């Protein structure tokens with residue numbers, strides 16, 4: 001009896017271990033529930049009265065999924081204890097995603113056949129020969145190191161230029177450093193970072209941390225090791241860095257131009273400050289969620305441009321959300337190859353296999369479908385226009401946290417929809433990718449070909 | 456000298472003939488310019504004063520591209536001569552697209568190598584052994600036949616149930632029959648077909664003609680020949696019919712439910728009339744552009760659902776626009792195969808080749824990109840919200856012709872943008888497809904594979 005039960009348990013564990021997707025979903029769900037419990041405590045609120053389960057659930061999900069959407073002002077609502085819970089959830093969520101997504105390929109490589117293992121090793125050659133423990137250690141050290149440097153820089157600036165007391169400046173520095181590196185976007189000021197729009201000593205370090213944290217550990221690791229030899233970079237690093245540079249440049253140009261003379265946003269700033277704030281506004285959709293200009297006052301066309309940047313998001317296996325710059329970049333390469341009439345999709349003297357193209361397509365289509373259905377549902381629940389609803393849905397899906405201001409007033413059903421979107425947006429891509437990569441390919445025989453007309 | 460010039464001309468002709476894309480673009484441009492000239496004549500306007508070049512250009516483009524967007528009310532603005540010009544342009548544009556797109560595969564098959572010819576014949580097996588002249592004859596006979604049947608049905612209804620004089624009823628029948636079968640959406644009543652919302656004897660024949668005309672000739676031909684044996688259908692016909700049925704059913708359900716109690720649209724109608732109008736509203740985005748309920752009064756979520764239906768559009772090589780139900784259906788199959796972990800994409804015991812998957816992806820991405828950039832540009836030009844601007848852009852791109860009412864008031868630059876969108880939306884997919892299909896695939900050697908992380 002005991003033996004049978006033991007075997008049963010053992011099979012259950014094995015079964016679970018064979019599906020890392022379930023481990024990831026389970027881990028995040030536990031973190032969200034624990035955070036909800038802690039934030040619902042009266043001690044977590046400044047007022048000493050519980051914030052309520054729904055608000056606690058929304059805030060905990062937003063923190064664990066490093067989103068940054070809020071239904072209450074973080075600095076006003078939560079006590080020091082509540083804020084520490086939030087920063088802890090952000091750190092746990094950010095590290096969790098980074099380590100799980102990075103380790104995933106390694107975990108998989110021990111579970112599949114020889115050919116698959118070789119494939120996985122090829123795609124993550126940066127991790128070859130590196131043990132699981134060492135990978136985790138490297139990620140933790142690098143993350144905490146970056147956060148420490150940013151925290152010191154911010155604390156110094158807050159203390160020296162804005163006259164904050166030393167303890168308060170240090171606290172503000174640590175909170176915003178953790179929030180920035182993990183692309184969480186939680187802030188302690190009700191206007192996010194609008195008061196610092198013209199201050200490069202606050203905006204540039206935060207932007208840099210957001211970009212680095214959003215690249216993803218495999219790319220960071222490779223850049224640290226061989227940043228001088230771009231020719232030796234893997235396809236992942238090439239596409240991530242290339243697409244990131246293009247999107248940041250194009251985003252800065254478009255957003256700065258579109259908002260240049262908008263009296264509610266860039267209008268009152270000096271020329272250089274406009275460019276700084278435009279750059280900051282182009283960085284934050286991937287997918288940090290701070291803002292140094294008033295999102296509500298932005299023009300419709302800027303919201304659309306931000307929607308696109310948010311949907312694309314940041315790098316794979318990092319703290320960024322969205323469909324990822326890799327997916328976007330690969331699809332661009334596929335399209336380009338097709339338009340040039342080339343049989344193969346080649347990126348820097350490497351050929352992109354067909355299955356990867358299909359994975360990129362599937363992830364992009366799933367994202368479009370999820371955003372479309374959610375936007376339709378939310379439009380039916382609230383009286384707002386498509387501009388604002390689409391913005392909020394993409395912000396939640398891509399775990400960005402920028403808001404046109406409607407989230408704070410949403411009815412409970414709409415809040416739960418956003419909670420679900422944040423959760424799916426955070427664990428979904430990793431889970432879907434792992435499911436796709438783990439799947440045994442069964443049908444081996446081939447059917448006769450037939451080419452229908454397309455277009 | 457003469458010989459040299461002749462050779463030059465001959466080479467020029469050959470060169471042009473080698474690029475059917477240029478023939479198509481050139482033919483449509485000539486038709487638009489001729490139409491603009493005719494409609495700008497004072498005699499074309501009811502008032503006897505020229506409508507102006509911009510209005511004439513917009514209307515001619517809308518007619519040739521079978522779109523149906525208007526900046527002036529068709530029935531009020533144009534004289535009988537002007538209306539005949541419009542119906543002539545619609546017929547020319549509709550037949551032009553049908554014949555050119557259908558013949559394209561045949562034209563190509565004579566120009567490429569043996570392997571390509573076999574491929575093309577395989578994909579258009581319905582046309583095998585059928586001469587060019589016979590194809591054109593069949594298309595013309597079938598089109599005019601359908602239009603005649605519809606014209607008689609409509610004329611009888613207009614005369615018997617609405618008391619129109621016989622001549623007027625016949626004229627109204629012919630105009631709306633041509634407009635419907637060619638998916639043009641031009642109407643002679645200022646409210647389109649809102650007055651007939653509850654009349655199945657007007658709405659159902661028009662909906663049927665729109666659906667048939669939008670299937671595309673290759674599919675129509677196959678259905679006529681073997682509608683009893685669905686198992687023998689080609690992939691093109693299977694995907695077109697299957698996706699069409701799914702989209703019509705889902706569209707009817709979603710739109711009827713979303714507008715059920717909207718006092719501005721379905722609210723005042725009886726139960727059956729609600730379903731009839733909901734069905735009609737779901738048919739028209741693919742891509743006919745008539746409306747039997749007030750588009751302006753529709754809810755935001757219905758606009759979004761209509762946006763999606765319009766973007767997808769109708770069948771390939773027909774009068775419908777959009778990225779085509781084939782493209783959408785194939786991408787759905789690709790995604791489904793990827794999610795199920797299957798190596799190959801199989802549709803009804805036929806394997807879908809990789810290049811076709813890439814073509815579908817490219818066409819969809821080009822469509823998304825064009826709509827995104829155009830929407831951004833139009834948002835910057837006008838004070839309207841994303842709801843309306845996106846609707847108008849997709850309506851123009853997919854040559855639908857539905858409008859939330861902003862087109863009539865657009866500034867000249869915005870009108871020219873829509874003119875360009877209608878033109879590109881009409882000739883673009885055929886041109887892009889022909890360019891993709893004609894291209895010589897050059898790179899034959901293979902590079903080593905590498906799989907970056909996606910998602």
Ligand SMILES: [K+]
Nearest residue numbers: 067183288400
């Ligand atoms: K975020």
Ligand SMILES: [K+]
Nearest residue numbers: 522638743855
């Ligand atoms: K139309």
